[in-house]
Amino acid sequence: MIISGHMSTSTWYNTKHPKNNSPSHKTKMLKQMLTCCKVYISESRNRAALNAIDRAAKLFPDAPIINKFEDETYNRVGYTLVSEMGLNPISCPLKNAVFEMVRTAFEAIDLEMHCGSHPRVGVVDHICFHPLDGVSLDHVAGVAKSLAADVGSKLEVATFLYGAAHNERRSLDKIRRDLGYFKPNNSIENQWAGGPQSELLQLNPDEGPPRALSRKGVVVIGATQWVDNYNVPIFSNDMATVRKIAKRVSGRGGGLKSVQSMALAHGEGVIEVACNLLEPNKVGGEQVQIEVERLAKEEGMEVGKGYYTDLSKNEIIESYLKLIHCSER
Numbered sequence: 192m193i194i195s196g197h198m199s200t201s202t203w204y205n206t207k208h209p210k211n212n213s214p215s216h217k218t219k220m221l222k223q224m225l226t227c228c229k230v231y232i233s234e235s236r237n238r239a240a241l242n243a244i245d246r247a248a249k250l251f252p253d254a255p256i257i258n259k260f261e262d263e264t265y266n267r268v269g270y271t272l273v274s275e276m277g278l279n280p281i282s283c284p285l286k287n288a289v290f291e292m293v294r295t296a297f298e299a300i301d302l303e304m305h306c307g308s309h310p311r312v313g314v315v316d317h318i319c320f321h322p323l324d325g326v327s328l329d330h331v332a333g334v335a336k337s338l339a340a341d342v343g344s345k346l347e348v349a350t351f352l353y354g355a356a357h358n359e360r361r362s363l364d365k366i367r368r369d370l371g372y373f374k375p376n377n378s379i380e381n382q383w384a385g386g387p388q389s390e391l392l393q394l395n396p397d398e399g400p401p402r403a404l405s406r407k408g409v410v411v412i413g414a415t416q417w418v419d420n421y422n423v424p425i426f427s428n429d430m431a432t433v434r435k436i437a438k439r440v441s442g443r444g445g446g447l448k449s450v451q452s453m454a455l456a457h458g459e460g461v462i463e464v465a466c467n468l469l470e471p472n473k474v475g476g477e478q479v480q481i482e483v484e485r486l487a488k489e490e491g492m493e494v495g496k497g498y499y500t501d502l503s504k505n506e507i508i509e510s511y512l513k514l515i516h517c518s519e520r
Contacts, residue, residue, distance in 0.1 A: 225323040226331050227257075227507055228289050230270045232296050233311040235261040240299035241268065247295040248272070251288035252518075257510050260500045264458050266307025267316070271501055273511040276326050280333035289318060290341055293410070297346060302408050306384040308456040310372045313348070313408025317363075320356075320414040323508055332356040332414035339412045343398025350398040353413035357397070364451060366411055369394050373453060381430060381456040417504045419468040421476035423483040423497035424461050429490075430454060433462040436486045440464060440479065447474050447482060461495075 234240050241261075248256050254274035261268045270292070274285040293315050300314045318338070322331045332355035339350045351370075353363045367373060370393060377384050386405035395401055396409065403409050425433050433454040438444035441452040449470035457463045464483050468474060480497045487494045502510065 224275045224325065225273055225508060225511065226276045226285060226326050226334070227321045227323055227504075228254075228272045228285050228334075229317075229319050229321070229501070230272070230289055230292060230315070231317040232268050232270070232292075232300070233266065233302065233305050233307065233309075233314055233316050234296070234300050235263050235266050235268045235307075237300065240296070243299045244270075244292050244295050247291040248288055250291060251284050253284040254288035255511070255514055257507055257514075258502050262309070262500075264307070265309035265455070266305060267309045267311070269500060271507060273323070273507060276330065276334075280330070280337045283334050283337070285320075286334050286338045286341075290338060293318075293342060294346060297348070297407050301406050303386040303405055306377075306382055308375075308380075308382055310367075310375070310383050310453075310455075311408070312367070312370050312372055312387075313403075313410050314406075315348075315410050316408075318410065318412045319354075319363075319418070320412075321417050321504075322414075323504065328355045328414060328416060335412050335414040339398045339410075342410055342412070343396065343400075346399075348399050348407050349392060349396035349401065349403060349409040351394065351409065351411045352397040353411060354415040356412060356414045363411065363413055363415075366394065370409070415469075417471065419471040419476065419503070420500040421466045421468055421479050421497050422457075422500065423464045423466070423480055424457060424495040425464065425483070425487055426460055426493045426495065427462055428460055429492075430456065430462060432490050432492070433464065436483065436490065436492075437464045439486055440466065440482050447478060449474050450479060452479075 254272050256270050257273050258271040277283055296315050302314050320331045320335045322328050335356035339352055342348055343350045351366050353361050353366055375381050375383050387403040387408055390402040392403055437452040437454040440446045442448045442450050451467040452464050455463050455465050466479050476497055484494045
């Protein structure tokens, strides 16, 4: 069951995380057993494919989709699933639900036919597990590793691990740079189109065959603490200047610590500064918004109101608990 769904970002912006109310005693107890998975798939225009993925997820009611965010310009969809965390990562309902969604996505989507203005390394671009209150990161990492092993062996797709799921705590950013993630293969239109240019990989995968399949690409799976995503639109076609702004916003560019950012075309006359907020309790969307506005003003550019692409951590928990409460009536 999908209990919250955003329309495409061009029609509905989630601009602010609402204030969180104090959780009830029951909420506090259940929080101790919950974990979350975010699945990013390179498709939002093929309705038949998306419907098939939704049906696959519904086969596992113990791991419901809590939020779904589609963006037709980026041609990308993000799913957020939650379930109770068992002791055995191999039999975790969350892992089983995500695996079935991945399997279905590979059957329904051909990367060679895909085009969008968001970077990706495969049909299933990115999967990340996050512990919710009371669940250890190492425990969640075990689920990520188990899923990666299944994707690599059963679906025969090269799979890379990062964060707590990787022995050396390799970062997502590092894998993406090594795989050429940030470079559009249609630089004139700032688009990523078609499958990988070569089956040869710059990195050896942690699971699966050592090659990138033209129809599927590769998969990146990890486990980290909570991450928020916040995008700020700038009304301009000057990609070079917006890229400079994005770099200056990021921690890597000397800007806001724990913020990763890049500039992405988002339709005619709009370029977004798309940000990963790695420590959202320290640096949130409001600070990013202020900094982007400050830097854009220096360039004489107009900035729109930014938006989150998902619910907050507490909203995810509360939404899940409401669903469970309703199903028990």
